[in-house]
Amino acid sequence: MRTLDDFSRPVEYLSPLDKYLGMIVRDWAEKHVIPYRRSFDEDWQEHELIEPAFKRLMGELGFQRILFPEDLGGWGLGHSDYLGTGAFRILEEVARADSGMAVAFGVIFWPLLMICVEPHVNRRLCEEFAPMFCGTSEPVFAANAMTEPQGGADIENLEVLKGSTIQTTARLEGDEWVINGHKLWPTNSGGVARLFGVVCTTNPGSTDPNDFAFIFVPADTPGVTQSPPYQKAGMAADKNGDIWLENVRVPSWYRAHGPGDDLKYFKEVISFGNMGSVAFVCGVMLNVYEILYDYCSNTYFRGKPLKENDDVAGVLADIASSLQVIRLTGYQLARMLDRPDLYGDRWSNEIVAKGRAIKYFACDRALEELGKAVKLMGACGSDRVCDVEKHWRDLKIVQLWMGGKQLCQMEVARWFFDCETL
Amino acid sequence: MRHLDVFPVPREWLSESDIALSETIENWAEKEVIQKRLSLRESYDSLLLPAMKSLFCDVGLQKIVVSEDGEYDKAAYPITAVLACEHTAMADTGISALLSNLLVFEYLILWSRDCGCKIPDELLKILEKEKPVICSLVLPMYGRKGQKPQKRLNGLCYQVEIQTENSGFFVTGSGVRPQVSGHDASVYLVLAGDNNGEPVLLVVPREARGVLPGEPLKSTGLAASRNADVDFNDVEIGEEYIVARGDEYLSHLQNLYYATSAAAALGAVLACFDIHREWGNTRVIKGKRNIFKENPLVASLMGTIASRIASARFLVYGMGKMIADLLHGKLPAASASFFISAATAHVFEIATTCVDNMMEHMASAGYATEWNLERYWRDIKTLESYVLPGTVLNMRAASHSYGVKNL
Numbered sequence: 001m002r003t004l005d006d007f008s009r010p011v012e013y014l015s016p017l018d019k020y021l022g023m024i025v026r027d028w029a030e031k032h033v034i035p036y037r038r039s040f041d042e043d044w045q046e047h048e049l050i051e052p053a054f055k056r057l058m059g060e061l062g063f064q065r066i067l068f069p070e071d072l073g074g075w076g077l078g079h080s081d082y083l084g085t086g087a088f089r090i091l092e093e094v095a096r097a098d099s100g101m102a103v104a105f106g107v108i109f110w111p112l113l114m115i116c117v118e119p120h121v122n123r124r125l126c127e128e129f130a131p132m133f134c135g136t137s138e139p140v141f142a143a144n145a146m147t148e149p150q151g152g153a154d155i156e157n158l159e160v161l162k163g164s165t166i167q168t169t170a171r172l173e174g175d176e177w178v179i180n181g182h183k184l185w186p187t188n189s190g191g192v193a194r195l196f197g198v199v200c201t202t203n204p205g206s207t208d209p210n211d212f213a214f215i216f217v218p219a220d221t222p223g224v225t226q227s228p229p230y231q232k233a234g235m236a237a238d239k240n241g242d243i244w245l246e247n248v249r250v251p252s253w254y255r256a257h258g259p260g261d262d263l264k265y266f267k268e269v270i271s272f273g274n275m276g277s278v279a280f281v282c283g284v285m286l287n288v289y290e291i292l293y294d295y296c297s298n299t300y301f302r303g304k305p306l307k308e309n310d311d312v313a314g315v316l317a318d319i320a321s322s323l324q325v326i327r328l329t330g331y332q333l334a335r336m337l338d339r340p341d342l343y344g345d346r347w348s349n350e351i352v353a354k355g356r357a358i359k360y361f362a363c364d365r366a367l368e369e370l371g372k373a374v375k376l377m378g379a380c381g382s383d384r385v386c387d388v389e390k391h392w393r394d395l396k397i398v399q400l401w402m403g404g405k406q407l408c409q410m411e412v413a414r415w416f417f418d419c420e421t422l
Numbered sequence: 423m424r425h426l427d428v429f430p431v432p433r434e435w436l437s438e439s440d441i442a443l444s445e446t447i448e449n450w451a452e453k454e455v456i457q458k459r460l461s462l463r464e465s466y467d468s469l470l471l472p473a474m475k476s477l478f479c480d481v482g483l484q485k486i487v488v489s490e491d492g493e494y495d496k497a498a499y500p501i502t503a504v505l506a507c508e509h510t511a512m513a514d515t516g517i518s519a520l521l522s523n524l525l526v527f528e529y530l531i532l533w534s535r536d537c538g539c540k541i542p543d544e545l546l547k548i549l550e551k552e553k554p555v556i557c558s559l560v561l562p563m564y565g566r567k568g569q570k571p572q573k574r575l576n577g578l579c580y581q582v583e584i585q586t587e588n589s590g591f592f593v594t595g596s597g598v599r600p601q602v603s604g605h606d607a608s609v610y611l612v613l614a615g616d617n618n619g620e621p622v623l624l625v626v627p628r629e630a631r632g633v634l635p636g637e638p639l640k641s642t643g644l645a646a647s648r649n650a651d652v653d654f655n656d657v658e659i660g661e662e663y664i665v666a667r668g669d670e671y672l673s674h675l676q677n678l679y680y681a682t683s684a685a686a687a688l689g690a691v692l693a694c695f696d697i698h699r700e701w702g703n704t705r706v707i708k709g710k711r712n713i714f715k716e717n718p719l720v721a722s723l724m725g726t727i728a729s730r731i732a733s734a735r736f737l738v739y740g741m742g743k744m745i746a747d748l749l750h751g752k753l754p755a756a757s758a759s760f761f762i763s764a765a766t767a768h769v770f771e772i773a774t775t776c777v778d779n780m781m782e783h784m785a786s787a788g789y790a791t792e793w794n795l796e797r798y799w800r801d802i803k804t805l806e807s808y809v810l811p812g813t814v815l816n817m818r819a820a821s822h823s824y825g826v827k828n829l
Contacts, residue, residue: 038640147786150706161708185786231463233789233796240786300565302577309577311813371774374803378563378811379599379649382804384640393642393800396781397789404785406719 002293004096004286007320007327013335015082018089024061025090029097032056037098038384044236045229050101051139054237058105058139063090065134067109067116072126073134078116084337087272088279088330095283099394100237102283106276107187107238108133110144110269111197114214114256120265124253125216132194143193144269145183145217145243155199157407158267159349159414160422163201163212168245170200170213176249177215179223183243190229190239194219197256198245199266210259214266215250223248234393267347270402274355275337277398278330281362284391285323288373291388292316295377306376315376319369326362333358353415360408363399370395423505424448424512425692429732431739440502444509450477451513464645464797471554474517474646477510478554483521487528488549496532500678500745503529504685504738511689512696515801516646518689519602520556522682527557527611529678530623530665542662545625548608558600558607559679560614560652563811572619574669576814580615582654584622584664591664593626593657601679601808605638605650613672623666623675624659632657642807643800673759677748680766681741683809687773688738690798691731697795698727698780701787720783727776734772737765760822767815770806777802 015021032053043049058064068074077083087109095102112129115122133140146155148167155166168181179200183189186196196217203211217224223246229239256262296307296316306312333355336343344350370392374381382389399405410422423436423444454473462469478484483506487494503525511518528549531541548555565571565579572578582595593614600610610626610633626633632655638648665671702715702724714720741762748758777799781788788795820826 041640157708231791233791233800298567300567300569300579301571303565303571306564309813311816315813367778371803374807375810376813377807379808382642382807383649384642389642389803392803396778396799397786400782400785400789405782409719 004290007286007289007324009327010331010335013085013338014331015080015086015089017082017086021086022089022093025057025063025093026096028053028057028061029093033097033101037390038387040098040100040236041234041384041390042236044231044239047237047239050237053101054105054139055137057094057101058108059137063105064108064140066090067112068126068130068134069116069121072130074116074130078113078121079118081338083117084272084275084334085331088275088282088334091276091279092283092286092330095280096287097283098237099280099284099391099398100235102276102280103187103235103238103398104141104192106280107144108140108142110273111142111195111214111216113269113272114197114262114265115216117268120257120261122256125256129195129216140195141188141193142195142197143186143188145186145189145196145198147183147185149182149184157403157410158263158270159352159411162207162209163199163263164205164207166199166201166212167204168198168200169204170198170202170215170255172202172252173249175252177213177252177255179215179217179245179248179250181245183245185230185240186243187238187240189226189243190241191226192239196224196243209263212263212266214256214262216254216256217245217248217250221248221250233396234390235397264347267349267352268345271337271346271351271355273402274352274359275330275333277359277402278326278333278362280398281366281395282323282327282330284395285319285326285366285369288370288388288391289320289323291386292319292373292376295380295386299380312376315372319373322365322369326365329358330362349415353411356408357412357416359402360399360405360412363395364405366395367392367399424509425695425735428728429692429735431735432743435501435739435743436505437498437501440505443502444505446481447477447506447509448512450481451509455513455517459794460792463791466645466648470514470517470646473514474520474554474556475552477517477521478524479552484524484528484549484555486525487531488546494532496536497746497749499529499532500681500749501739501742503678503682504742507682507685508689508692508738511686512693514646515686515690515798515805516644518686519644519647519683519801519805522679522686523557523559523602523611524555525682526559526675526679527555527609530611530671530675533671533674534665541625541665542660545609545627553608555608556603556606558603558610560595560598560600560610560612562613563599570619572615574619574621576817578814580613580619580621582612582614584614584616584624586617591624591659591661593624593632593654593659595652595654597651598654599651600649602644602647602649604652605635605648607635607652610652613675616667620667621669621672622664623671624664626654626657626659626663630657630659641804643797643802643804645797670755673755677741677745677759677762680762680809681738681745683805684734684741684766684769685738687770687802687805688731688734690802691734691773691776694777694780694795694798695727695731697793698724698783701784701793714783723779723783727779730772730776734769737769741765756822760819763815764819767810770802770810773802774806 066075066077070076115125200213227242299306562575562578569579581598634653636650705714
């Protein structure tokens with residue numbers, strides 16, 4: 001009998017720890033998430049069901065520590081050659097159980113990437129924040145505060161707008177940054193995160209890369225307020241809300257790197273966001289494959305199992321083919337992030353554009369296939385008892401975030417066709 | 423009539439009473455649903471059930487055929503039905519899905535009058551009550567191991583069987599999945615198989631002994647439809663509850679069900695169009711005070727969406743017109759059934775694609791409950807999965823157009 005593990009991966013460049021990390025997360029998913037996930041939608045505000053599973057994965061098993069250096073209590077993945085492929089496997093396994101949990105978990109590392117990853121480790125900030133994540137068995141979340149009300153994805157449109165639309169300001173007063181602004185939609189907002197990475201400008205309206213600032217703000221800093229989470233179509237495990245920053249003061253060294261480098265390394269965050277998105281897609285599709293395998297073997301049409309009908313088999317083949325291609329492509333993207341010596345800097349426009357291309361291809365294709373799966377299963381497809389509809393709902397926002405499809409298209413066209421005015 | 427100027431349908435297909443009905447439903451939608459849903463969300467008891475009562479009883483959509491002393495023009499009914507479902511769905515797709523099932527039931531009553539069949543008086547009387555009638559269609563589906571597939575059903579299986587014993591009729595079925603509202607149905611309109619596998623259309627009142635609806639299933643959308651699996655444990659019914667036998671009824675029932683369901687999907691997309699249009703007028707892109715809709719990439723997709731909606735609307739009303747023509751004997755039944763099932767599949771494809779594209783434009787806002795787009799997105803997908811399961815429609819289309827015989 002075939003299983004999800006029969007979908008190919010490039011085994012010649014997987015992490016030596018891949019097998020063990022995968023087993024640990026899969027075991028966690030089977031015991032702590034999959035039996036409960038059907039009720040997550042009703043738990044979107046309180047997280048009474050979701051929180052214990054996070055506690056197990058992040059706090060007790062320790063996955064929230066993976067980026068920090070070993071001497072600070074972390075697992076040292078930030079200076080590993082397998083950061084991309086290792087993270088891909090972990091995120092894929094979490095998303096197989098619940099892509100909302102995968103997003104909330106994965107986004108912890110978004111702001112931390114700025115300071116924990118070679119070649120741009122900020123040792124002082126690692127020492128400052130390591131105890132928050134590594135010194136506890138409780139789950140601790142972080143968030144990247146990017147999007148703003150007036151322009152949505154314009155913040156992420158770095159190459160053209162160069163931060164000129166950012167309205168959140170950072171003003172240096174003595175040895176402190178004073179931050180004012182309003183952010184929307186960060187994953188792990190809505191009262192969850194203990195640490196924010198805030199995208200700011202030191203000179204509103206400027207296109208000078210030196211004026212782009214990425215500053216860490218602990219959530220309990222005076223002047224930080226958060227709204228309750230928004231209600232959404234799915235992704236209950238991922239809370240999103242408003243963050244208001246009013247005369248928020250943090251030490252000047254809470255800025256990730258400084259003029260020029262903040263913007264440069266922030267593009268690396270986008271690259272990892274692209275890779276993580278593809279990992280979420282893979283995890284979801286792997287579980288949909290498992291569900292379809294069972295359903296189409298045990299449901300009968302024309303007197304034989306559904307999967308034994310040629311026309312149905314054609315649809316199943318489409319789904320399997322897409323998964324096979326997306327998984328291989330996703331791991332290849334992860335490999336490209338692991339080997340900048342071969343493929344270029346992770347923050348380069350080339351890697352960002354190629355990541356965008358793979359991300360939006362994977363999302364479009366996966367949503368198309370999930371739509372077919374829901375339709376193929378008839379009434380069972382849209383009932384929560386089969387979980388396919390949950391994956392279909394959850395996955396949609398993976399396609400929409402980080403600037404959505406249109407921004408992906410622009411960045412891809414801009415790089416591959418040398419467009420100059422998009 | 424909403425959006426008639428933007429997405430036109432031939433005016434001569436609509437009667438004055440249709441136009442009046444559209445305005446009545448628009449008023450109902452605004453007052454009973456749209457103004458209240460921001461605070462009441464998708465509450466069944468506080469929002470959806472009162473809205474249903476208002477539409478079905480006060481506006482009178484459950485009384486279309488009983489209030490006319492049997493003089494109602496059957497040929498006018500299909501267009502009125504698609505118009506009602508389309509406009510209702512602009513407020514709530516779930517209520518429209520329930521209305522679709524109810525209108526099929528009423529259509530059957532109209533049909534039965536011509537054929538000399540008699541619908542029991544007690545069933546007619548419940549339509550006159552001041553309580554919303556929830557009719558729940560039970561149609562064939564995929565089977566389980568050992569169940570006999572039916573060739574006339576393109577390989578699907580009856581969910582319910584009817585047996586004759588000692589001049590009584592007994593209805594059986596376990597874990598039966600209706601199209602809508604299994605939990606709340608007043609009546610089940612069931613397509614069952616008899617001892618010989620012949621189709622039998624019958625009505626089972628909720629109160630009949632042996633009818634056991636389960637707890638509501640958690641579903642993707644259609645909150646007004648609290649669906650549940652239902653057991654029919656040797657439910658005894660009188661002969662008068664057997665409405666019809668044979669294939670002819672099957673195709674008439676299916677035609678109207680498909681057309682009204684497609685109308686519901688279309689109405690949902692038109693509601694999304696309103697939301698999307700407002701978004702395009704009020705947002706900026708690339709931070710230079712560029713109005714969202716004025717960006718060429720955005721406008722290009724908007725144009726595609728609008729073109730698709732225009733064709734879907736024409737198809738939906740075309741289905742209504744075709745059913746009416748069929749009643750006048752102007753069309754071969756097989757051609758009409760082919761067109762209607764093919765058009766339904768096409769309308770659902772358009773609806774799912776359009777709302778997907780709109781959500782992509784609106785990004786996270788499209789996904790948030792506050793903007794309401796996401797509820798229509800969930801509703802359309804749910805409706806599609808119930809109305810058009812699997813690949814059956816393709817087989818029917820191939821049979822009609824290419825002469826495929828054995829599938």
